[in-house]
Amino acid sequence: MSEIRIEHAKKVYSGDNVVIPDLSLTVKDGSLFTLLGPSGCGKTTLLRMIAGFNSIEGGSFYFGDTKINDTDPSKRNIGMVFQNYAIFPHMTVRDNVAFGLKQRKVPKDEIKERTDKYLQLMQISQFADRKPDQLSGGQQQRVALARALVINPDVLLMDEPLSNLDAKLRLEMRQVIRDIQHRVGITTVYVTHDQEEAMAISDRIAVMNHGVIQQVGVPRELYHRPRNEFVATFIGKTNMCNAKLVHIDGVATLVLGEVRLPMSQLNSCTDQDVRVSIRPEEFIKSGEGPFEATVLDSVYLGSTTDYFMKTSFSDRIQVTVESTFEENVRPGETVRLDVNVAKINVLSADGQRNLMEGVA
Numbered sequence: 189m190s191e192i193r194i195e196h197a198k199k200v201y202s203g204d205n206v207v208i209p210d211l212s213l214t215v216k217d218g219s220l221f222t223l224l225g226p227s228g229c230g231k232t233t234l235l236r237m238i239a240g241f242n243s244i245e246g247g248s249f250y251f252g253d254t255k256i257n258d259t260d261p262s263k264r265n266i267g268m269v270f271q272n273y274a275i276f277p278h279m280t281v282r283d284n285v286a287f288g289l290k291q292r293k294v295p296k297d298e299i300k301e302r303t304d305k306y307l308q309l310m311q312i313s314q315f316a317d318r319k320p321d322q323l324s325g326g327q328q329q330r331v332a333l334a335r336a337l338v339i340n341p342d343v344l345l346m347d348e349p350l351s352n353l354d355a356k357l358r359l360e361m362r363q364v365i366r367d368i369q370h371r372v373g374i375t376t377v378y379v380t381h382d383q384e385e386a387m388a389i390s391d392r393i394a395v396m397n398h399g400v401i402q403q404v405g406v407p408r409e410l411y412h413r414p415r416n417e418f419v420a421t422f423i424g425k426t427n428m429c430n431a432k433l434v435h436i437d438g439v440a441t442l443v444l445g446e447v448r449l450p451m452s453q454l455n456s457c458t459d460q461d462v463r464v465s466i467r468p469e470e471f472i473k474s475g476e477g478p479f480e481a482t483v484l485d486s487v488y489l490g491s492t493t494d495y496f497m498k499t500s501f502s503d504r505i506q507v508t509v510e511s512t513f514e515e516n517v518r519p520g521e522t523v524r525l526d527v528n529v530a531k532i533n534v535l536s537a538d539g540q541r542n543l544m545e546g547v548a
């Protein structure tokens with residue numbers, strides 16, 4: 189059992205710099221859990237606390253039922269992969285992968301068998317006798333992963349493992365990591381500041397800001413029902429606008445500029461000022477649509493085109509539509525827009541709470 193449980197973790201650097209005030213989370217056995225957040229929010233700090241490289245100023249860390257706060261890092265049975273590979277340059281690929289097994293004084297035959305298995309699993313058998321400087325970045329990261337997994341760790345910790353790779357290799361390697369994690373079924377904590385990478389790779393994601401978890405959920409949940417404005421804007425792109433929620437004939441209605449959108453699912457909410465989050469792809473160009481919008485600019489991205497438009501409720505919104513062979517609207521033109529009301533998120537005026545939470 190290698191579920192990771194963290195209860196009320198606290199991290200303080202140099203006396204009074206509280207980086208993590210009070211953080212709790214559970215990583216389910218065999219799942220890939222990502223810590224996602226902007227630079228400096230405390231992701232690496234938390235990962236190092238799990239690994240035992242950082243002191244813990246408060247709270248409890250468990251692997252299964254075992255409290256590990258005071259367990260030496262070398263006794264936590266952890267595999268680690270960092271962004272800078274951290275493989276030994278003077279050793280061959282095979283010796284790098286076998287390193288942890290030799291240290292643990294595993295019998296020679298078994299070292300060969302287990303090393304071969306992971307060289308094969310990571311598809312690097314053909315490089316076994318090469319030194320790391322004869323490998324590409326992606327291949328080096330495969331070696332690092334094989335070396336981390338060959339010791340049969342209870343937990344795998346990965347800190348921005350793809351950030352040194354070029355864009356194409358990053359996409360390839362995130363699939364490799366996902367596949368291998370599934371196959372080996374190892375409980376994994378993955379750190380990244382790249383929201384797209386987090387969405388592609390994770391079973392569950394914790395979005396962090398200033399050492400505080402803003403929301404934990406499956407990728408789809410975070411995208412469609414962000415808990416607050418920070419999550420709505422950090423995950424994917426969105427248009428944030430001010431609006432009012434009022435009841436008209438008993439039906440909760442969103443007043444967005446001059447347009448009124450009935451939202452009966454919010455009937456139980458009081459009348460109030462609100463913040464509204466609408467993803468760019470939830471606007472639909474439609475002659476019948478209630479919103480009038482003036483095109484300011486457009487960016488062609490191949491399969492989709494981003495339009496920037498001025499409306500009565502915002503000076504600049506982004507609208508993403510499927511590209512057509514010929515550009516169908518140009519800057520200066522006026523169009524009508526509809527919106528997919530079911531996908532709108534209505535937040536409290538301070539952006540701290542999603543009024544739609546619990547609404548299907």
Ligand SMILES: Nc1ncnc2c1ncn2[C@@H]1O[C@H](COP(=O)(O)OP(=O)(O)OP(=O)(O)O)[C@@H](O)[C@H]1O
Nearest residue numbers: 201202207225226227228229230231232233234381
């Ligand atoms: N050893 C240290 N001593 C003092 N402060 C530190 C130390 N390590 C990190 N910090 C501070 O703690 C905060 C969190 O840092 P951390 O590296 O955990 O963030 P992060 O979310 O992993 O960021 P990044 O994505 O840039 O790596 C930052 O403000 C950082 O300056």
